[in-house]
Amino acid sequence: MKYIFVLLLLINTIELNAQKTPAWLNNIGIRKSFEDDESTQNPGLFTMSIPKEKSPSYLVDFGLKYNLSAAAKQSQSSIIGEYHRNSIADGPVNNFQIGYKFMSILKKPEPLENVFDLLNPDFIQTYKTFKLNTTAKYRYDKIEGSQGIAATAMFSYFQQGPRASVRTRWSSWNSNKDSNFAYLLVPEFGIEIQNNFKADSTIYKGFVGRTVAGMQISFGSIFPNKANVYVPLNRWLFTVDAKLRYDVVGKEYSSSRWHPLIKTNLDFFLIYSPVKVIFGPAFTYGDNPIAGFRQFNFQPQQFWTIAFKVQK
Amino acid sequence: MKKDNSKLPGFLTTASTHTIGNLELSKLLSEVKSARVVDGKIFIGDQELSAYLADQLGYDSDSHSIKNLVKAAILRAGGKNGAPQELPDGASISDLLTADAQYVLLASYLDAIVKHFNIKGAVSLQEVNACVLIQDAIDLVSGKINS
Numbered sequence: 001m002k003y004i005f006v007l008l009l010l011i012n013t014i015e016l017n018a019q020k021t022p023a024w025l026n027n028i029g030i031r032k033s034f035e036d037d038e039s040t041q042n043p044g045l046f047t048m049s050i051p052k053e054k055s056p057s058y059l060v061d062f063g064l065k066y067n068l069s070a071a072a073k074q075s076q077s078s079i080i081g082e083y084h085r086n087s088i089a090d091g092p093v094n095n096f097q098i099g100y101k102f103m104s105i106l107k108k109p110e111p112l113e114n115v116f117d118l119l120n121p122d123f124i125q126t127y128k129t130f131k132l133n134t135t136a137k138y139r140y141d142k143i144e145g146s147q148g149i150a151a152t153a154m155f156s157y158f159q160q161g162p163r164a165s166v167r168t169r170w171s172s173w174n175s176n177k178d179s180n181f182a183y184l185l186v187p188e189f190g191i192e193i194q195n196n197f198k199a200d201s202t203i204y205k206g207f208v209g210r211t212v213a214g215m216q217i218s219f220g221s222i223f224p225n226k227a228n229v230y231v232p233l234n235r236w237l238f239t240v241d242a243k244l245r246y247d248v249v250g251k252e253y254s255s256s257r258w259h260p261l262i263k264t265n266l267d268f269f270l271i272y273s274p275v276k277v278i279f280g281p282a283f284t285y286g287d288n289p290i291a292g293f294r295q296f297n298f299q300p301q302q303f304w305t306i307a308f309k310v311q312k
Numbered sequence: 313m314k315k316d317n318s319k320l321p322g323f324l325t326t327a328s329t330h331t332i333g334n335l336e337l338s339k340l341l342s343e344v345k346s347a348r349v350v351d352g353k354i355f356i357g358d359q360e361l362s363a364y365l366a367d368q369l370g371y372d373s374d375s376h377s378i379k380n381l382v383k384a385a386i387l388r389a390g391g392k393n394g395a396p397q398e399l400p401d402g403a404s405i406s407d408l409l410t411a412d413a414q415y416v417l418l419a420s421y422l423d424a425i426v427k428h429f430n431i432k433g434a435v436s437l438q439e440v441n442a443c444v445l446i447q448d449a450i451d452l453v454s455g456k457i458n459s
Contacts, residue, residue, distance in 0.1 A: 074416050074437065109417050112424040118384040119375065121394050127417055158413040160391045171411050172391050177398070228400055230392050231407040 027067035033291065034063050034080045034101055035135055035152050035192075059305065060085040065101065074105040080135065084291045089284075089303040092143055095292030097150070099137030105158075106130045126161035131171075133190075141292045145200025150290045154190035154212065175222060177229040186216040192245070194290055208250035208289075210259070214243035220267075233272055236280075239265045245289070253289050255298040261286035267309070278309040340368070378425070378457065382450045385421035389414050401447045415440060422449065426456040433457060 030044045044062040051057075063082040078101045086093035107129040117123050136151045158171040165174070175182035192210050199205040220237035245259035262285045271277040285302040287295050295301065343364075347356045354361040366376060375397070383396035390408040409415055419437040426433035433456040443449045 076412075103412065105413050105416050109420045112421060115381060115421075115425050115428045116376070118381060118388050118421060118425075119396070123388055124391060124393070125388065125417070127413065129413055129416075131413060158411055160414075160417070164391060164393055169391065172414065173410060174391075176393050228403045228407070229398050230387060230390075230394065231403065 029065035029067070029078075031063050032061040033082055034065055034078075035133070035154065055087075057087045058085040059088050074108065076103045077101070078103075080137070082291070084293065086293070089296075089301050091294055091296035091301055093292045094142040095139065097137045097139045097290075099135055101133070101135045104132045106132060122164070124161040124164045128159045131156045131158060139290065143292060144196070144204040146196040146204045147198045148194065148196035150192065150194045152190065152192040152212070154188050156186055156188045175232055177224065177232070179232065180222060182220055182222045182232070182234075184216070184218040188212070188214040188216070188243075192290060204253055206251040208247050208253065210245045210247050212243060212245050214241070216241045234267070234269045236269065237267045239267075254287065254295045256295070259287050259289060260300060261288045261293075276311040278311065279307070281306045378429075378454055379450050381425050382422065382453050383446060385418060385425060386446060386449060389418035389421055399446060401445070401450070403446050405443055405446060405449065422453055425453055429457040430459070433459065
């Protein structure tokens, strides 16, 4: 386990959506990875240090998305690219992926019976739907010396209503103007396949199919925002993104068929305007074969980072 | 625009026993009879017909405005309770809606609002996604209703 202090400039899941922004900029998104549901913030991360005498060190988790079309008919196609590089953990990572993403919301909401119901302050329409995130990618891993394809199909669940309580919400923040606590749960499940058609070692060559189950949990303290009572400000926010993968068919690239991955963040919000300045630790445990974050000495890896973050 | 009593619906005649009472009805009737057309718009007294009817039906014309309906749609799509009047026009929609499904819900609400006032109008998810601020959504819906 390594402890490091770093100053990071993190770019939020963008809405590069300011007024008068060129249309092509509105179609760009940035986050750590685009395999998962994008309901929670997951800013891209880039840090590098170049000592005079020692080797440079890197911690890069960066994904870039370009929407091929504006979302229409509840679906969206995008080109995605991801780069993951880590030299601060026990096992190094140097992994590049490029491919296609298709997102689809599987069910439409029921039409409103009376539009003036919206003016009722307590009106929340019941809307339940699954969302599908699929990706198909070429991947290159320099550490494994492997090249191949990977594909994922992940379902997440969204629900709002019939009442505005935590129990009736999935993938939707539970907070209101009078709240002092906010809560978000995003369940996910699906499959992923990986086929390395070329690798330096036969260990990493071949096909594997996995099932994936995960849950993103965020909660934290909030307080009223004078500028907009409906958008409260965070005091602190704790986030856990947990996924469990299991090799169902094909070969094993590592000593275990189980691949847990837990990412946690505790963020303290220091400044809110003109940009948000956030400070806090993050802890990562496990492995993620497609992203090249593999076991070290037959054990899941783990490492801490403590960072200042700047968000728009 | 003048009509004689014989062409009015039965409940709008002074002979009616409608619960609002004959005196009130008589007053209403004389107001309706005073309707006039100015620049293609129907006025009753100083009010345009739609505002006059809203008053008679007990609607607060401000709280039932298109602007407030659109703001309410954004709040409800984001799963928020509360009065739309408190939502600033210049607020960013993405601060209130964080999930793709919420944008689908908003598109459904805005489409219903437009169709309520203009049966031939429609709002697409693509148009909703192009809105950055609350004011953009208000302009989109108002434009569709008036087109």
